[in-house]
Amino acid sequence: MTDFTPALDELRRYAPTVVEPDDFDGFWRDTLTEAAARPALVDVRPEPTDLRLLDSWDVTYAGFAGDPVRAWYTRPAGVLDPLPTVVEYAGYGRGRGLPHERLTWPVAGYAHLLMDNRGQAGQYGAGDTTDPHGAPGGPWPATWGILDPHDYHYRRLITDAVRAVDAVRALPGVDAGRVAVVGNSQGGGLALAVAGLVDDLAAVLTTAPFLCDVQRAVSLTDASPYGEIARYLSVHREAEEAVRRTLSYVDGVSFARRATAPAHFGVGLRDTVCPPSTGFAAYNQYGAATGRPTPPEREMHVYPFNGHEGGEAVHVRRQLRWLASILDATVTASPH
Template identity: 85%
Template sequence: MPHSPLSLDDLQQYSPTIDEPDDFDQFWRDTLAEATARPVLVDVRPEPTDLRLLDSWDVTFAGFGGDPVRAWYTRPAGVADPLPAVVEYAGYGRGRGLPHERLTWPVAGYAHLLMDNRGQAGQHGAGDTADPHGAPGGPWPVTWGILDPRDYHYRRLITDAVRAVEAVRALPGVDGDRVTVVGNSQGGGVALAVAGLVDDLSAVLTTAPFLCDMRRAVQVSDPAPYGEIARYLAVHRDAEEAVWRTLSYVDGVSFARRATAPAHFGIGLRDSVCPPRTGFAAYNQYGTAARLSVPPAREMHVYPFNGHEGGEAVHVRRQLRWLDSVLHPAYASAN
């Protein structure tokens, strides 16, 4: 894809009005209240990995509807002190895979919880969490239950993601006052949602975030997942009003407006999957509805010649250094 049709100057000013339902906050309060009424941890058992420098556990926690959600918990071996935690959310069509597949955060010294995506595994990665809630909609995860916000797949997935933060705080060896959420693409959109729903996070790191400025994204993006919504509407021509209403309850811009934690963003200007303007819509409105005396710190890294892959390893290094500066400012300033 060529560069964004909007210049970087235009993107830095792009702040669309999102169709936010009047009961947005009540909808999510009720959804989360129902989930949090249950104990969060279901099962935690050691997982052999043959990685001598790390310890891993197979975690099951109660997500939306009390459904069992799987996760990997990994941390440096032999470290007794409580560690700051990173909760990571996977991309669209991915599952949690195997515990040795994502090691950046535990190798960097964090307690790391990688959440499985309910019902999505099999397209790009393995997983073992089911999504047992059926409802009218299309054949793809982004269209499951799309005719009603209460039935929508992302209501369940976002609830799982909030519960993952509760789960990591209940695990041994975690400093519950220092929890960060991280994600790329769908995971980045989910991380923004959690940032808008959990008000005591230490930080949020999101790259190429999905689920942002969704009406516009569906109009301008052909690849999946946004293209799957367009393909659904191409067949179900009378469903457009219901679809836009459902999507308005999960738009990342609305969550970003409510966020209070420091935020680190990354966007490739040639991204055709999650168009750059949609990520900038969340960045430019981040924290604006949080009612804080001082707005949360935020930082954007732009990669002009990259697409959905963004800055890859270069960006990860920037994430590591930024998060260290947030959690250990005295150490970072001295080095």
Template identity: 80%
Template sequence: MPAFDLSIEQLRRYAPAVAEPADFDEFWQATLVGAAGPVLIDVRPEPTELRLVDTWDVTFAGFGGEPVRAWYTRPAGVAGTLPAVVEYAGYGRGRGLPGERLTWPVAGYAHLLMDNRGQSGEYAVGDTPDPHGAPGGPAVVTRGILAPDDYYYRRLVTDAVRAVEAARALPGVDPARVVAAGNSQGGGLALAVAGLVNDLAAVLTTAPFLCHVQRALDLTDASPYGEIVRYLAVHREAEEPVRRTLSYLDGVTFARRATAPAQFGIGLRDTVCPPSTAFAAYNQYGAATEGPATPLREVHVYPFNGHEGGEAVHTRRQLRWLRTVLDPA
């Protein structure tokens, strides 16, 4: 796929006005207050055949106190507290099996991998149901899409915030050094958490989903955005409420409120999450926060890559950058 979006020179200046509901902050404050309370429900050792890491099966209270599953993994035999990376998986993925994602614990971090409620089976298995029904389409991204209160991503973002609280409550985690990380849908969740949790240590986001959503719907038919397009192609009268609902979940609006250092990764041939939508979030990251300067941020661009981005090259850059942020000395 050839480059299809703005030029890199235009992208580095691209900071569009994104529709922001007047009650955006009140909406999310009320949502998170409704999820407040004890966060850890169950933590039990998970037997594996891996000798260099230890894993626990974690259940924590997410949206509405509903149980959400996660894997907690850390280097075996390492005493004391560690910084923790809370990782969010991509669209259609569950938490998978223990041992599928080992980069962070092998690098010396505690690692909490959150399950995506109701997304099991497309790419990886999961164990968390989504016991909600509301008018909308059959795809995850269109569940309850006619009203912000009913929308699936209101629940998933709340789960993601609660996952940070769960990580901080786990044994062996330094609560002052918790990082939100993810790719695609996971990258969008990391940005949402960055805008809702004001004391994260860092944010790692690549190819973030749900950024500058109105532009994404105009640029691509690839899923997951394509699933919204196909819904609107049938439900032609639903465009206004759908766009209103999505405005409460836009990653640009979350990014503007972020305070933690952030590293972005963007492929310029990404037709799933178009590069201009990610740059819209990057260029406005921290713009709405108080203080003399926006948070530390950097972006790595991959001109010849699509949604896969920089893969192992980018992971190495994430590891090096995170060390400098968490241990600047």
């Protein structure tokens, strides 16, 4: 199967066996139990903006090891009722930026929490959350601490992403039973990880997800971030076994197999950053390890002539309509 001009019928059948360590579930259970021992919210303060139709707050919450993680919380101005809420994760090398940079979800009527990426800001966007944990590895975020799963940057970032859900549920004006997670690229990978680790989400929306079928992805593309892992191994040739072991704890396919929430996927078939087959690997096995007779509701949107940008505004419109239908169904099914 070729990867950047794939046949859709092959992609729709692509379900690789992704190696999972025997202690995968225990590793994440212990990690998240330690993080949950602290109250989620650290500080919440109003953030002045020039947006008259929205209110914003500067949020700090306790992420991995209790480290302070920054986020923006934004919602329609003057609305006091609890709202369905979207937790959004940013792409690789980006931070939370300024509160007016991502307005789609609050303008659509949702409460919205945008998580900062610890230590990553400065490549493509601004942020102000540090990653104080050092360990042997390469110079890029994808390789920080990559020789041991306990030290790996993505152990910390995934924990931060789970804790973002805990934090938003502690904020005023949030309907805790209707929380969705959304992200593109690295953000899509984080959304999938959270979907596999939090079992009561209302929905997950993931586009061009990073970290899926990750060990194969490293062999497929030289584009960053996967290319950064390959470049690290081109110098540290003796580290391959340790790196592969570490990556086995953060593969999005493993998280997707454990997910239970309805899911909305999108891929571009010419994506050389996150090859489309890797997104299909997660989609085709989504919910497979839950023990349910049928997988959770899910749908995939394919953009044959697009790369990592995917469907852009067309896809966002599909996301908005899909999420509204899912949340409306949740309300209808709820007892009164």
